[in-house]
Amino acid sequence: QAGEPQSLNPDVANAACAFTLVGNRQRADEAVTEALDNLRPLRHLGFGAIESHSLAWAALQLGREAEVAEVLERESLESVWQRAGLAVAARDLHAAAEIMAAKGFKTDAAFFRLQSGGEADVRRALDFHRGVGATRYIRQAEELLAVKT
Numbered sequence: 001q002a003g004e005p006q007s008l009n010p011d012v013a014n015a016a017c018a019f020t021l022v023g024n025r026q027r028a029d030e031a032v033t034e035a036l037d038n039l040r041p042l043r044h045l046g047f048g049a050i051e052s053h054s055l056a057w058a059a060l061q062l063g064r065e066a067e068v069a070e071v072l073e074r075e076s077l078e079s080v081w082q083r084a085g086l087a088v089a090a091r092d093l094h095a096a097a098e099i100m101a102a103k104g105f106k107t108d109a110a111f112f113r114l115q116s117g118g119e120a121d122v123r124r125a126l127d128f129h130r131g132v133g134a135t136r137y138i139r140q141a142e143e144l145l146a147v148k149t
Contacts, residue, residue, distance in 0.1 A: 006047040009038050013051035016058035025062065032059050036067055045075045045082070052085035053096060053108060057115070065089040080105070088112070094121055107132075114141055119148050 016031035035055050039048055052072055059068045069089035072082050080103045087096040093116035101109035110128035113121035114137055126141035 006042075006045075009035055009048040009055075010051040012038065013055035013058070017051075017054040020058040020061045028058050029062055029064075032062060032064055032068075036071060039071045044077055045071070046077070049075060049079055049081050049085070052081045053088055053100065053112075056085040056088035057112075060088055060091065065091070084108070084112075094118055097121060110137070114144070117144060119145070122148075 012031050012035040016028050016035060019028035019031055032055065039045060042048055052068070056065060056068045059065045066089070069086060072085050072089070075082055080099060084096045084099040087099060093112045097109045097112035097116060100112060106128060110125045114125035122141050122144045126138065126145070129137040129141060
């Protein structure tokens with residue numbers, strides 16, 4: 001209801017990510033479109049860039065990562081979210097995890113470590129998710145590791 005892109009966009013980006021995670025590609029695509037429509041006219045993304053890493057991940061799942069990268073690349077005020085979003089859009093999920101971890105965003109770092117699929121990243125993600133009891137991600141990590149062994 002607020003309608004102000006800097007207030008609204010983090011929620012829309014998270015919604016896009018959530019819709020992607022539950023397999024609702026249509027709603028995820030709609031949310032990515034809405035987020036990009038909100039961001040494109042902004043001279044500076046400001047708080048609108050928060051959760052851009054989540055937006056980039058949802059867009060990556062839909063094959064729309066280049067659209068997110070285009071918006072993020074024009075932002076001159078560099079942020080952790082912008083850098084992580086660009087890493088995700090470039091399909092470098094390990095780098096996205098490292099960027100988020102360096103700033104203390106442990107949950108996001110663990111998510112991207114798991115998504116990277118690299119054995120060392122998945123093991124680190126599994127340790128984190130076991131520590132917080134995130135059963136969905138524990139199962140996902142264990143399944144990935146079983147395939148690797």
